[in-house]
Every structure is written in structure tokens, then in C-alpha cells.
Amino acid sequence: MRGYDEITAFLGEWGPHQKLVFFVLSLSVFPNGFGGLSIVFVGDVPEHRCSIPRNLNLSEAWMNRTIPLEQERGKLQYSKCRRYRLDVIVNLSETFTEPDSFNMSEVEQEPCLNGWEYSKDQYISTIVSEWDLVCNNDWKMPFSMSIYFLGVLTGSLFSGMLSDGFGRKTVLFGTMAVQTGFNMLQVFSPNWEIFCLINFLIGFGQVSNYVAAYVLGSELLGRKSIRVTYSTLGVGISYACGYMFLPLVAYFIRSWWMLLFTLSLVGLLYIPLWWYIPESPCWLLLKGRVQEAKTILQHAAEKNGVTLPEMLFNDIELDDIKDKNVKSFTITRLVKNSNIRGITIINLIVWMILAVGYYGLSLNTPNLAGDDYLNCFFAGAIEIPANIAAWLLLRRLSRKFSLSGSLFFGGIVLFFIQFIPPNLSILATVLVMVGKLANTCAFAIIYAYTAELYPTVVRNTGVGVSLMASRLGSIISSYVFFLGVYYEFLPYILMGSLTVFSATLVLLLPETVNVALPDTIDQVQKMAGFKSVCCNRYYSKKNETAGENSMVVI
Incomplete structure (x- = not known):
């Protein structure tokens, strides 16, 4: 029985249609690069x-x-x-x-x-000087960022349901409109409380936009290697360019409300993309909108210079596509089976630590030695080689050791920042950038790795729960560098230690490179590389009591 990828194989792998989709969907992620991190300048604390x-x-x-x-x-x-x-x-x-x-x-x-x-030396105004978020109220600035990430967490919970219910394209542009509209509205915030409320809504829209673009690209770009390239080079580099765009604009605009308003205008430039980004034919087929799916596939075939088959698919194949995409298992299936439970627990910990490190380093840019704007630009620019490295590692090497190696290297670099003497503060900044490169590389790898660890029946659920864990980590990250008040290097010691710990945990996971993706939970049980020790001991003892010599592994 042919699946959706086989049905659409006539389009080819890398024709004009795929190239256009790759480019415009990658471009749609550009605002995400500066949306969440604008607080670096909007919320900086002047002297x-x-x-x-x-x-x-x-x-x-x-x-x-x-x-x-x-x-x-x-x-x-x-x-x-x-x-x-x-x-x-x-x-x-x-x-x-x-x-x-x-x-x-x-x-x-x-x-x-x-x-x-x-002081007016660097900024005309920030939200800190606007609403006196200093001294006894200094907790309010990191809380503003945590509220944003709480919106991201909430968006993670609902973005999948919205995308499945209303369509990938509709949610993509709808949430881009939410980002643009609320960014403009935030400029007129009369107080800190309203600013935080709008920040929550912006976070909700931003992650839904990102997830919709990611899913739409995965469904429109057929071959697995193209999807990996899209998720690393396409999405990753576009995000990095948006990140680099932020300090360039902030350098010339030193007022927080004018900076937000200028950045929000970028969203208006994406309106023409509506006519270039198609809806997912796979989603249309799931909804029974067969004729619309055929029309999109016909248009794609014309772009690629191929002929649409007379018999594109039959009713049996349509039913099979629907059956494969039905969410037949709930979230409890991620913890009921010993093997999947171990994978899930490790994934949650690693995703959370990764988010703490990534956003902690990104938000700490103003505290580094050197120029704030250059440091922020370099922090964005470093993500380009990081995503290229992730792409190369995913194509050529082991998933497990690539992820573990990136985490271990990044953690060691951050941990040793405390030993840099004060007169070499620029070297400390360089090490922070190297640590961020390794962290970003690991983040790009873990997306693909996590999807391969889970079987088809719970893959969406497994990736979704992992993303939620990362959102919890991002909420915590706002306060990580707050610990520097007690000891300057405490945040780096904490992040470095946790990252090395997560690198060790990754080694317990099974390898997935050159291994067929599992479709059922039983197939995951047969994957080598991870065994639940507590369960093995339990069943070994049980078998000895029963007079059996062999140990049952589940």
C-alpha cells in the first residue's frame, strides 16, 4: 500500500516547486529570530x-x-x-x-x-527606565521574558491542534498576523502589566507560526534528506539571519517602543507570500478535500515540468493515509512501556537543559565584555556555522554521538569560563560564543533525533512533549543569569555542569542512524542501545523465582 510520500514521488525530489517552497517557508521564520530576543535591548538595564x-x-x-x-x-x-x-x-x-x-x-x-x-549614553528609553524595573522591582524584567515563554509554552500545547483543525497555511499566516498586530499594540502599553499580557500573546503566536512552518515544510518537501536540510539549513539559517537583524536595527533605534514598532513592520512584508505558499495536500486529503489537493499537486507538477498521473490515488490509499495519521495513542503511552519511558525521561531532561543554555546565553548578551550590539550580532552569526555543522553531522555521523559530543564540548567551554582572569574578559566573551555554537548545533540535531526515536503511532506526541519541556527550560532561563548577583560565574558553572550531565544521558539513548523508523511500540523495544535497568532486575528476579534461567527484557 502506497503512502503519501510514494503517491507524490512523481514530483521528483528537488524541482522548482520544492525550491520555491523551501525558500519561502524558510523566509517565513525570519521574524522568529528577533521576535523573542528583542527583550535584550527593549529590556536592558541602563546605568x-x-x-x-x-x-x-x-x-x-x-x-x-x-x-x-x-x-x-x-x-x-x-x-x-x-x-x-x-x-x-x-x-x-x-x-x-x-x-x-x-x-x-x-x-x-x-x-x-x-x-x-x-543614563542616556546608550538608550533613550527601555521598559526598565519606563516603569522603574530596578532595585526592589528588578525581578519584573526577567519575569517579562518568562511571561513571553509561558505564551510560547501555551502555544506549543495548542499549535498542533490549531494546525490540524484549520490547516497549516491558515495557522501559519494567522499567527504571523497575531505576532505583527500585537507587536504594534505593545508599543502603546500604558504600564508593565499590560506589556506582559501582550508579551504572552506574542509568544503564543510566534511558536504557532514556527511549528506551522516546520510541519508544512515537512509535508511539502518529500524526501527525508531534503527535510533534514530544511530543518537545519533552511529554518536554522533564516532564524539566525533574523537574530542578526535585531542588533542592526537596535543600533540605530535606541527607544524601546520605536524599536518594537519598526520590527513589527517586517511582518507586513510577508503578506505577498500567501500566494506562493500552498496548503499541505496531505492535510487536505485527511480532511476529505480531495479536489483541492489534486489542484495543488497539478500546479506543483506543472512547475516541475512533469505530468500528473491519470490515477493519482484511490479510495483505499486515501483511507490508508488517514489511518496512518490518526492519533491512536495518548500521552500515557510515552511512560507505560519501559523502553519508551526511559527515552521520554531522558528526552525531557535534555530538551529542558538545552533550552536553559540557549536562551540563557542569548539573553545574557548585554552582560558580556565588549559592545552590546556586536556581541548580539555575533551571537546570531554563530548560529549559521552551528546549523551547517548540525546538517553535516546528521548526514554523515551517528546521531547519538553527534548530540552528546556537541553538548559535552559546549558544557566544558562554559564551565571553564570561571577560570578566565578579569583582564582577559574578551576571551571569556569568545568562549561564551563557542559555547553557544555548540548549544545551537545540539538544538538542531535533537529535533531530527527525537523524531527518529519514537514510533509512528506516538511520534507527534513524543516530539510535542519534548518541545513542552524545552519551553519550561526557556521560562527558567530568564532567571539563570539573575544568579550572577550572588557570584558572577555561577550561571556559567550551572549551565556548564547541566550540559555535561545531559551529554552523559544522551549516551543511554539508542542509535537511529541507518535504522528504519519504527512504526509500532514493539519495534522500539527491539532497538539496541537502551535497557531499563530497574525493570530488567525486576523481571530477572521474577524469572529466577519461576525457575527460569533466562532474563526477560521489556
Whole structure:
């Protein structure tokens, strides 16, 4: 019985139709590269100190001494959250002409009761200076990003259902409209709470757009090797270009609301793509819209210069396509069987750690030595060789060792950043970029690897649950570099250790390269490379009690 890929094999593997689909769908991912990471500049924290009222009749010398000096990361700096009590300072200024003649350490301190003054050297405004997200409210900035990733998590839960219910193309453009519209609306946020609410909706739309583009490309590009190229070079490099586009725009636009508005306008440029991206014929067949599917396949055949077969498919083959795509197993099937349970647990841990590392490194760009805009640009540019490396590894080497090796290398690099002396801070920045390259490469590999680990009957469910785990990791990532307040290198130590740990876990997974994709759960049980130790011991003991010499492995 022919499947959908065999039915559409007459189109060829890499004709004008496939090339056009590859290009325009890759292009649709471009806004995703800067959408979620715009907070790097929109939410950056400018230099700030307590605001001092100008009507206090203080001399310039006394005004300069109203802010206490504090040690921060080995440097003596003006306090960002405290000031000396102003009523005491005014009284002292009437007694002492020069503040140096009095010991200021004896003066009581107070919080910034009159707000803050923010440096305009780098930014005209950010959401931090707009709504005073500093000192006791400094938790609100990373929370703004966590809210975005919570929207991404929610979108992950519903994007598949939306795509299956309304069509890949409809959801792709519908969610692109959601991103563009709410990005424009976010510019007019009257307060931080409304900004966060809209950020949630933007996150929901963005991941649904990404998933729809990924699924649509997988269904329109027939051959497996082309799909791998699309998921790494196509989607990955387009995303990286969007990432690199962000600092270029942010360099010239230093106001947070103007930056968001300018980035949102990019979405309007994608309206013409509606006439170039077809709906998935596979989805149309599943919905019984056979004539529409034939029309799209006829158009594709004409583009490729081939003839549409007189008998494209019959009713039996249509029923077979529907049967293969029915979700006959629930999420519980991922944990009921010992072998799949082990694969699922390891996948969840590895995906979560990967997301913590990727977004943690991406969001930490402003804290690196050197120019913020160049660092962000390099962080995006490094993803291009990372995706090329992932593509080459997927084509030539073992999935398991490629993923484990990338994770191990990235983790070791991040862990050793703590040993770089302060006078070589640029070297530390270089190591961060190398760690991000390895992390991005691993992320590209794990998409393909996870899909190959699960059998057909639970493949969509397995990949979907893994993606949800990564969304939880991205929510946590917003606070990872918050730990740097306690110790500068603690975030790198944490991420490096976790990444090396995940590299070890990957070695327990079965290999999938040059192995036929499993269709049933029974076939997964026969895959070599992973055994559930606890279950083996249990069944071995049970068999010994029964007088059997062999051990049953499930």
C-alpha cells in the first residue's frame, strides 16, 4: 500500500516547486529570530542612581555626595538603590561647607524615594527606565521574558491542534498576523502589566507560526534528506539571519517602543507570500478535500515540468493515509512501556537543559565584555556555522554521538569560563560564543533525533512533549543569569555542569542512524542501545523465582 510520500514521488525530489517552497517557508521564520530576543535591548538595564530633587539648595559638592559608594564585583561604584537621608544632608550642608570635612558613613541611608535617574549614553528609553524595573522591582524584567515563554509554552500545547483543525497555511499566516498586530499594540502599553499580557500573546503566536512552518515544510518537501536540510539549513539559517537583524536595527533605534514598532513592520512584508505558499495536500486529503489537493499537486507538477498521473490515488490509499495519521495513542503511552519511558525521561531532561543554555546565553548578551550590539550580532552569526555543522553531522555521523559530543564540548567551554582572569574578559566573551555554537548545533540535531526515536503511532506526541519541556527550560532561563548577583560565574558553572550531565544521558539513548523508523511500540523495544535497568532486575528476579534461567527484557 502506497503512502503519501510514494503517491507524490512523481514530483521528483528537488524541482522548482520544492525550491520555491523551501525558500519561502524558510523566509517565513525570519521574524522568529528577533521576535523573542528583542527583550535584550527593549529590556536592558541602563546605568541608574537615585534621583535627587533639585530644590534642596545643595552645592554641587554636596549633591555629588548624596549617593553612597558601594563595592560591586570588585569595583567601587555609586549605589543604584540607596541614598543618604536628604534631610540629614541638608542640615549637614548648613554646618559644613565641604562634605569631605564630615564622615559620611555615619549618615543613615534610605531607598530611592524620588525615583531614579537613568543614563542616556546608550538608550533613550527601555521598559526598565519606563516603569522603574530596578532595585526592589528588578525581578519584573526577567519575569517579562518568562511571561513571553509561558505564551510560547501555551502555544506549543495548542499549535498542533490549531494546525490540524484549520490547516497549516491558515495557522501559519494567522499567527504571523497575531505576532505583527500585537507587536504594534505593545508599543502603546500604558504600564508593565499590560506589556506582559501582550508579551504572552506574542509568544503564543510566534511558536504557532514556527511549528506551522516546520510541519508544512515537512509535508511539502518529500524526501527525508531534503527535510533534514530544511530543518537545519533552511529554518536554522533564516532564524539566525533574523537574530542578526535585531542588533542592526537596535543600533540605530535606541527607544524601546520605536524599536518594537519598526520590527513589527517586517511582518507586513510577508503578506505577498500567501500566494506562493500552498496548503499541505496531505492535510487536505485527511480532511476529505480531495479536489483541492489534486489542484495543488497539478500546479506543483506543472512547475516541475512533469505530468500528473491519470490515477493519482484511490479510495483505499486515501483511507490508508488517514489511518496512518490518526492519533491512536495518548500521552500515557510515552511512560507505560519501559523502553519508551526511559527515552521520554531522558528526552525531557535534555530538551529542558538545552533550552536553559540557549536562551540563557542569548539573553545574557548585554552582560558580556565588549559592545552590546556586536556581541548580539555575533551571537546570531554563530548560529549559521552551528546549523551547517548540525546538517553535516546528521548526514554523515551517528546521531547519538553527534548530540552528546556537541553538548559535552559546549558544557566544558562554559564551565571553564570561571577560570578566565578579569583582564582577559574578551576571551571569556569568545568562549561564551563557542559555547553557544555548540548549544545551537545540539538544538538542531535533537529535533531530527527525537523524531527518529519514537514510533509512528506516538511520534507527534513524543516530539510535542519534548518541545513542552524545552519551553519550561526557556521560562527558567530568564532567571539563570539573575544568579550572577550572588557570584558572577555561577550561571556559567550551572549551565556548564547541566550540559555535561545531559551529554552523559544522551549516551543511554539508542542509535537511529541507518535504522528504519519504527512504526509500532514493539519495534522500539527491539532497538539496541537502551535497557531499563530497574525493570530488567525486576523481571530477572521474577524469572529466577519461576525457575527460569533466562532474563526477560521489556
